[in-house]
Amino acid sequence: MRTAVNHRFNFAIVSRLSGQLLIVLAAILASLLALSLWADDGAAMAFAFSAAVVAVVGSLLRFGFGRHAATELRGRESFWMTSVVWLLAMLCGSLPYMFYGAEGFTNALFESVSGFTTTGSSVIARPEQLPPSLQLWRCATQWLGGLGLVLLIVAINPRLASGSLQLYDAEFSGTQQRKLHPHIAVSVSRMWRIYAAVTVAMVVALRLGGESLFQSVCLAMSTVSTGGFLTSSSGLAGANASTMTIVIVFMFLSGVNVAMIYNFVTFKWRRFWHNEELLVYTMLFVVATALCTTAFVADGNTLEDSARFSVFHVASTVSTCGFFIARPAHWSFLVSVVTFLLMFIGASSGSTGGGLKIRRLLTLVKYMRNYVTRMIHPNVVFSIKIDHETVPAEYVNKIFAFAFLYISFVIGGGFVLTLCGSNIPEALSMAAANMANLGPSPLMDAAGSMPVYSVLPLPAKLTLMVLMLAGRLEIFALLAIFSPAYNIFRR
Amino acid sequence: MNIIIAGDGEVGFYLAKSLTELDNNITVVDPHSELLKQLESETDLLTIAGDSTSPRVLQDAGTAGCDLFLAVLHDEPINLVTAILAKKLGAKRTVARITNAELLSPKHRDTFRDLGVDEMVCPERIAAKEITNLLNNTMATEFFDFSGGLLTMYLIRLEADSPVISRSVRELTQTYADLQVRIVAILRNGETIIPHSDTVFQQGDLAYIIGRANQLDIIKQVAGKHDVSIRNVMIAGGGRIGRHAATAIEGKVRTTLIEQDRQRCVELSSVLDKTLIINGDATNIELLKEEGLQRTDAFIAVTDSSETNVLTCLHAKRLGVQRTIALVENTGFITISQDIGIDTIINKKLITASYIARFIVKGTAVSSKWLSGTNAEVIEFSVGRWSPATRRPIGELEMPNGSTIGGIIRGRETMLPSKDLQLRAKDKVVVFTLPSVMDKAARIFS
Numbered sequence: 001m002r003t004a005v006n007h008r009f010n011f012a013i014v015s016r017l018s019g020q021l022l023i024v025l026a027a028i029l030a031s032l033l034a035l036s037l038w039a040d041d042g043a044a045m046a047f048a049f050s051a052a053v054v055a056v057v058g059s060l061l062r063f064g065f066g067r068h069a070a071t072e073l074r075g076r077e078s079f080w081m082t083s084v085v086w087l088l089a090m091l092c093g094s095l096p097y098m099f100y101g102a103e104g105f106t107n108a109l110f111e112s113v114s115g116f117t118t119t120g121s122s123v124i125a126r127p128e129q130l131p132p133s134l135q136l137w138r139c140a141t142q143w144l145g146g147l148g149l150v151l152l153i154v155a156i157n158p159r160l161a162s163g164s165l166q167l168y169d170a171e172f173s174g175t176q177q178r179k180l181h182p183h184i185a186v187s188v189s190r191m192w193r194i195y196a197a198v199t200v201a202m203v204v205a206l207r208l209g210g211e212s213l214f215q216s217v218c219l220a221m222s223t224v225s226t227g228g229f230l231t232s233s234s235g236l237a238g239a240n241a242s243t244m245t246i247v248i249v250f251m252f253l254s255g256v257n258v259a260m261i262y263n264f265v266t267f268k269w270r271r272f273w274h275n276e277e278l279l280v281y282t283m284l285f286v287v288a289t290a291l292c293t294t295a296f297v298a299d300g301n302t303l304e305d306s307a308r309f310s311v312f313h314v315a316s317t318v319s320t321c322g323f324f325i326a327r328p329a330h331w332s333f334l335v336s337v338v339t340f341l342l343m344f345i346g347a348s349s350g351s352t353g354g355g356l357k358i359r360r361l362l363t364l365v366k367y368m369r370n371y372v373t374r375m376i377h378p379n380v381v382f383s384i385k386i387d388h389e390t391v392p393a394e395y396v397n398k399i400f401a402f403a404f405l406y407i408s409f410v411i412g413g414g415f416v417l418t419l420c421g422s423n424i425p426e427a428l429s430m431a432a433a434n435m436a437n438l439g440p441s442p443l444m445d446a447a448g449s450m451p452v453y454s455v456l457p458l459p460a461k462l463t464l465m466v467l468m469l470a471g472r473l474e475i476f477a478l479l480a481i482f483s484p485a486y487n488i489f490r491r
Numbered sequence: 492m493n494i495i496i497a498g499d500g501e502v503g504f505y506l507a508k509s510l511t512e513l514d515n516n517i518t519v520v521d522p523h524s525e526l527l528k529q530l531e532s533e534t535d536l537l538t539i540a541g542d543s544t545s546p547r548v549l550q551d552a553g554t555a556g557c558d559l560f561l562a563v564l565h566d567e568p569i570n571l572v573t574a575i576l577a578k579k580l581g582a583k584r585t586v587a588r589i590t591n592a593e594l595l596s597p598k599h600r601d602t603f604r605d606l607g608v609d610e611m612v613c614p615e616r617i618a619a620k621e622i623t624n625l626l627n628n629t630m631a632t633e634f635f636d637f638s639g640g641l642l643t644m645y646l647i648r649l650e651a652d653s654p655v656i657s658r659s660v661r662e663l664t665q666t667y668a669d670l671q672v673r674i675v676a677i678l679r680n681g682e683t684i685i686p687h688s689d690t691v692f693q694q695g696d697l698a699y700i701i702g703r704a705n706q707l708d709i710i711k712q713v714a715g716k717h718d719v720s721i722r723n724v725m726i727a728g729g730g731r732i733g734r735h736a737a738t739a740i741e742g743k744v745r746t747t748l749i750e751q752d753r754q755r756c757v758e759l760s761s762v763l764d765k766t767l768i769i770n771g772d773a774t775n776i777e778l779l780k781e782e783g784l785q786r787t788d789a790f791i792a793v794t795d796s797s798e799t800n801v802l803t804c805l806h807a808k809r810l811g812v813q814r815t816i817a818l819v820e821n822t823g824f825i826t827i828s829q830d831i832g833i834d835t836i837i838n839k840k841l842i843t844a845s846y847i848a849r850f851i852v853k854g855t856a857v858s859s860k861w862l863s864g865t866n867a868e869v870i871e872f873s874v875g876r877w878s879p880a881t882r883r884p885i886g887e888l889e890m891p892n893g894s895t896i897g898g899i900i901r902g903r904e905t906m907l908p909s910k911d912l913q914l915r916a917k918d919k920v921v922v923f924t925l926p927s928v929m930d931k932a933a934r935i936f937s
Contacts, residue, residue, distance in 0.1 A: 377782060379778070380769055381753065381756035381760050381770045390760075390761040
């Protein structure tokens with residue numbers, strides 16, 4: 001990236017664009033303030049303070065430092081932008097929790113990071129005791145973070161021509177996707193529209209199924225963004241059958257590439273049916289469900305219990321939603337193993353889910369297979385193809401680097417968590433679950449109740465926050481800012 | 492017939508020479524005046540040096556009113572532009588040589604017809620098709636379908652254990668009463684013999700046999716052939732032919748392709764899904780052995796070098812490979828290559844010429860095949876309503892010396908010629924003919 005080092009760092013543009021995002025957040029906080037006043041739930045002051053602080057900081061950045069910003073954005077700024085925007089948003093997101101007085105700074109930040117990264121790990125033991133407006137904010141952070149905050153900026157800045165692609169790549173699991181439209185801003189706004197449409201569809205479905213509007217909106221935002229926050233500590237235990245079905249369907253859908261949903265609704269069937277990743281994703285879902293069901297039945301549960309839990313559990317894990325329901329009476333060890341593997345695999349590229357992503361794994365598996373062939377035929381030449389398109393060698397290298405870093409982060413995080421007092425399986429599964437933005441690790445707690453992170457010591461919480469962010473920003477955007485080439489003080 | 496050929500490459504050169512021999516007026520347009528000089532000194536035709544995409548050059552060549560315009564340069568886009576220009580300048584029929592087989596789909600064909608390209612020919616694709624046909628039909632050296640497979644012509648080598656060696660054609664028909672075939676020609680030591688009932692077969696004869704597809708088993712028996720089942724195929728050379736051939740057979744048989752150029756290998760690997768692509772030199776026999784040449788059932792050598800192709804095929808034969816097919820561009824090599832035991836020779840020029848020849852034989856030819864190893868040709872004629880052939884039975888037709896009727900297709904029925912069979916209009920007649928009498932033969936049916 002020569003462009004990254006050949007010019008002076010453009011502080012103004014970073015400031016301007018982050019300011020813009022903060023103003024959007026302030027507007028959302030202000031509308032929640034209105035809601036809070038109307039519902040008189042006691043969180044009005046918290047939202048008023050938060051909105052004021054965010055609006056002031058945002059205006060300063062946008063109209064103060066960022067007044068004369070050039071519209072050009074280059075590699076170095078793109079990566080900084082990504083990290084700066086996420087950090088700022090997370091700080092702002094923690095304000096309502098703090099001002100409300102429910103949590104201290106670390107816990108509030110943890111909740112905010114978990115929300116924006118769509119992880120869904122929570123330090124709040126009894127969310128049902130929070131005022132509704134704050135609960136809504138909690139779910140809304142996931143929804144905003146679902147498609148990515150930088151994509152939000154790209155969507156509201158159609159003129160941000162150069163650099164948009166790097167932003168898009170930095171955030172949207174750059175798995176060599178074909179854009180939906182020649183203009184990046186149009187592609188991005190299409191993605192947002194699909195995302196919003198799916199969310200609205202889910203809200204309507206839940207309403208028709210008999211849920212309250214508030215519950216429908218919260219659940220839809222948590223599901224479609226693959227977040228996982230719930231409005232009650234008892235999880236979805238009390239939900240009726242139609243809600244369960246709707247949640248399962250939409251969890252599965254949120255793990256699908258947004259572009260595929262676009263192809264589906266615009267009748268581009270050929271692209272839809274010939275998508276290898278979608279096929280593997282579906283097969284993974286079916287096979288894992290069958291395996292888990294069999295394992296549960298073998299361990300003495302009824303078929304109905306086993307099947308119901310397995311479908312829900314697998315959909316929740318592959319899409320990295322991280323919802324949980326009451327477990328069958330006898331837990332099966334095999335299910336723990338399957339779950340752990342699914343956590344690493346994660347959802348489809350271009351979806352709101354996390355993990356290594358199926359497309360990347362598919363590439364790696366194909367590479368490995370070819371590698372074995374090479375042992376027998378030393379002179380063989382091959383290309384790795386996904387959907388009949390060749391994956392360039394440099395890209396394969398990038399995937400290897402990514403997979404290595406990903407696993408290093410999980411092991412490193414697991415190590416720190418062990419030092420903080422967790423046992424090894426628990427630490428590893430917690431690290432993997434948060435890295436994949438899955439949230440409540442299904443293996444953490446044998447009893448099957450919602451895992452609560454508030455009991456963890458500070459270093460453990462910090463570690464988990466880093467993991468969540470690294471998982472959401474797909475590591476490179478986060479690491480880039482530590483590399484000398486991206487040093488902002490270098491000319 | 493006034494024919495203009497744009498392009499003096501291998502195909503153009505060969506077409507120009509053979510079409511001149513058939514008594515056509517040929518004009519060759521090519522930018523390379525040196526090559527043209529050489530061509531003009533060897534052949535009786537007109538050459539014009541210049542760029543075929545220039546309307547002025549085309550007008551100079553007499554494009555307005557020419558009967559057939561052939562654009563056979565190396566470059567596909569130039570051929571297409573040339574053909575379009577020629578059509579707009581008044582050529583009656585245009586043919587362009589292409590390399591991208593995608594254009595041959597009916598949809599794109601229509602698009603190009605609208606633009607002015609009447610026919611498109613992709614020699615590499617035809618060659619690849621020939622290769623795959625041969626793999627499906629392992630006993631024949633060469634074969635060619637008429638009227639969509641109703642009649643087939645096989646070129647078959649008579650093996651040592653064939654029961655007909657040292658026996659005559661008459662004896663053959665007496666012994667095998669249910670053998671419904673016609674032997675139209677025999678190739679012996681590079682000589683073409685039109686057999687009559689007293690001709691005696693010898694070991695190693697290459698016999699051109701025309702018959703129905705259901706005659707295959709009995710033909711096999713007569714020729715002393717054994718079935719070869721093809722499971723592993725090795726292709727040497729990843730040029731266009733190699734690529735087309737691999738595309739056609741991969742997935743059905745295990746395919747290994749060897750190509751010397753690394754970059755080309757990478758390109759191939761992105762097109763071919765199931766072929767094992769090896770980067771290496773096909774002349775390196777050790778490499779071929781390492782990649783399992785001994786276990787290969789068919790070896791196809793289609794590198795740029797005819798010599799390499801012939802030599803590697805010989806080597807493969809020696810290691811026990813059942814079928815060997817070599818691309819031999821040098822027409823002088825063809826007979827000798829067959830003599831030394833290579834099963835089949837593929838020649839791009841002959842293939843292209845075969846294909847194009849059907850446009851030249853005065854309008855009645857449906858399809859035609861120029862035979863390698865001999866300059867003879869097999870043409871499928873459609874019998875014209877007022878032609879001499881409809882007035883007399885076959886025995887009384889004055890077929891010129893050097894031509895013979897191989898079979899008749901009437902509707903969905905096929906017949907072998909007999910003395911008192913009366914041809915009707917719209918019958919299809921398969922005729923084997925030497926080039927010198929081709930026009931005379933054509934006149935009988937038109």
